[in-house]
Amino acid sequence: MQNSSINDRRQRERKRSNKFERNNLNRINRICKHNYFANELSKYKNKIKKRLGMLITLIGIKNDKSRISDPFKIDNKFTKDSNKIANKFCEYFSGMGKTFGSKMSYPDKSFHYHLKYTANYQRSMFMLPIDPEEEDVDEFMKRTENNESAETVLRRLEEQHSKYKFMEYNLNTKKSRLKSQIPDIRTTLDIVKHMQSKKDSQDPMQTHFQMSDNLFVAATVPPTDKVCLWLGANVMLEYNLDDAEALLKKNQEVAIKSLDQVEEDLGFIRDQTTTIESIEYLFNIERFTWKSQLVTLHDMARVYNWDVKRRQAATSSQQTPAS
Amino acid sequence: MPGKEVPITELGPSHLNQLSQQLDQEIEFIQNSMSQLKVVQTKFVESRDSLDKIIPDNKGKEILVPLTSSMYVNGQLSDVEKVLINIGTGYYIEKPIPEAKEYFKRKMEYLTTQIEKLQPALQEKYKMKQAVVEMLQVKVQAQIAAQQQVAKS
Numbered sequence A: 001m002q003n004s005s006i007n008d009r010r011q012r013e014r015k016r017s018n019k020f021e022r023n024n025l026n027r028i029n030r031i032c033k034h035n036y037f038a039n040e041l042s043k044y045k046n047k048i049k050k051r052l053g054m055l056i057t058l059i060g061i062k063n064d065k066s067r068i069s070d071p072f073k074i075d076n077k078f079t080k081d082s083n084k085i086a087n088k089f090c091e092y093f094s095g096m097g098k099t100f101g102s103k104m105s106y107p108d109k110s111f112h113y114h115l116k117y118t119a120n121y122q123r124s125m126f127m128l129p130i131d132p133e134e135e136d137v138d139e140f141m142k143r144t145e146n147n148e149s150a151e152t153v154l155r156r157l158e159e160q161h162s163k164y165k166f167m168e169y170n171l172n173t174k175k176s177r178l179k180s181q182i183p184d185i186r187t188t189l190d191i192v193k194h195m196q197s198k199k200d201s202q203d204p205m206q207t208h209f210q211m212s213d214n215l216f217v218a219a220t221v222p223p224t225d226k227v228c229l230w231l232g233a234n235v236m237l238e239y240n241l242d243d244a245e246a247l248l249k250k251n252q253e254v255a256i257k258s259l260d261q262v263e264e265d266l267g268f269i270r271d272q273t274t275t276i277e278s279i280e281y282l283f284n285i286e287r288f289t290w291k292s293q294l295v296t297l298h299d300m301a302r303v304y305n306w307d308v309k310r311r312q313a314a315t316s317s318q319q320t321p322a323s
Numbered sequence B: 001m002p003g004k005e006v007p008i009t010e011l012g013p014s015h016l017n018q019l020s021q022q023l024d025q026e027i028e029f030i031q032n033s034m035s036q037l038k039v040v041q042t043k044f045v046e047s048r049d050s051l052d053k054i055i056p057d058n059k060g061k062e063i064l065v066p067l068t069s070s071m072y073v074n075g076q077l078s079d080v081e082k083v084l085i086n087i088g089t090g091y092y093i094e095k096p097i098p099e100a101k102e103y104f105k106r107k108m109e110y111l112t113t114q115i116e117k118l119q120p121a122l123q124e125k126y127k128m129k130q131a132v133v134e135m136l137q138v139k140v141q142a143q144i145a146a147q148q149q150v151a152k153s
Helices: A002-016 A018-043 A048-059 A082-094 A096-103 A111-117 A119-123 A137-142 A150-199 A241-286 A300-322 B013-051 B097-152
Strands: A072-074 A077-079 A205-212 A215-221 A226-232 A235-240 B062-068 B071-077 B082-088 B091-096
Touching: A018 A048, A072 A082, A082 A096, A150 A226, A150 A241, A150 B062, A150 B071, A205 B013, A205 B062, A215 B013, A215 B062, A226 A241, A235 A241, B013 B097, B082 B097, B091 B097
Parallel strands: none
Antiparallel strands: A072 A077, A205 A215, A215 B071, A215 B082, A226 A235, A226 B071, B062 B071, B082 B091
């Protein structure tokens, strides 16, 4: 009896204790959740997606794709702040062109120079120019890639020939483009200089500008030191007169330099094409009378001389048995 | 066939070939000229449309004035009464806006009439070429048949 009364008291104490209440609450919570989810899941028996969604909430998986897993280092500080990270990326990408442009050194040598002195050109199949220093025909033929067969060499030469032709076409287009650009830049520079002189006077400039192919309209331009320059690729920037002048001068220099380089490269390509064409022509003539020997040529004169010598040797060898 | 001294039925296949090539060239030429005329016509249409923007309301408004093909400056539209028209060979004429619109309209109509004149010529040439090609096919088939006959006999 007393045990039971003690038990009762204990039970009552337990009942009132926090733990007991908490456990009770949790149990009720669990039962509620169970009922709710069972209910929902039975509702979405045929709707798989919703069922899956329910399961996910049930299990508690957080598909937080926007969470950044590793911290980024910005300004020597590790941070996961998405705003800062985004800003830094934006800064980098928008400034990319400028930083790369300033780092790139302008090549002041034509590709011919690089071709001759870069390490790989000897083995490069793409651009193997006819080396003017090569004299020995036999040695040239003996090289494994030539395989002592005139056919392969000829084929390779034809390949090179077409490549050179293609390059020549490209260079020609480049040249005509540059040639049209240079006078444009010159006129723009002149106008900038004129505006500079007008800047200090107070009266506005009267001009007619081209509105369409055969239509011009009058406009006034008040003295200002700001001009907008069209840089291409749908980009137009406003500059001060001095900055504009500096930029245009630099563009002009670059254009003239490029033009010179293109001319040089074109000359080189023309030499090579002439060489190759002369080889092919002579080879086609000599083909039937001379077994597979191919001449490495520097220019037409050398070929002709070689040919003359050969004929002399042939005739003398014919004559000696006769005499 | 109109305008032919010898009916094409009497021409041999090689002649017919030549003729069809010649007609081809002429057709191409006419088509080229027509497209060029159309290009010029669209330019006039453009100029006329841009004239619509120059109305008295816009006087003094801020515009970006192109000084060269790559340089623009802030400025104001000064004259909304008269414009300069390039009539070719280095001559420019100043006209008030309604008259300028008239000018462009006249030019456009002139071009349209020219294009329309070309159309029937083009069609005629096309028809002639069709006839020639047909005749050529017939002749070639006849030749093949004749050869087969000879081979059989």
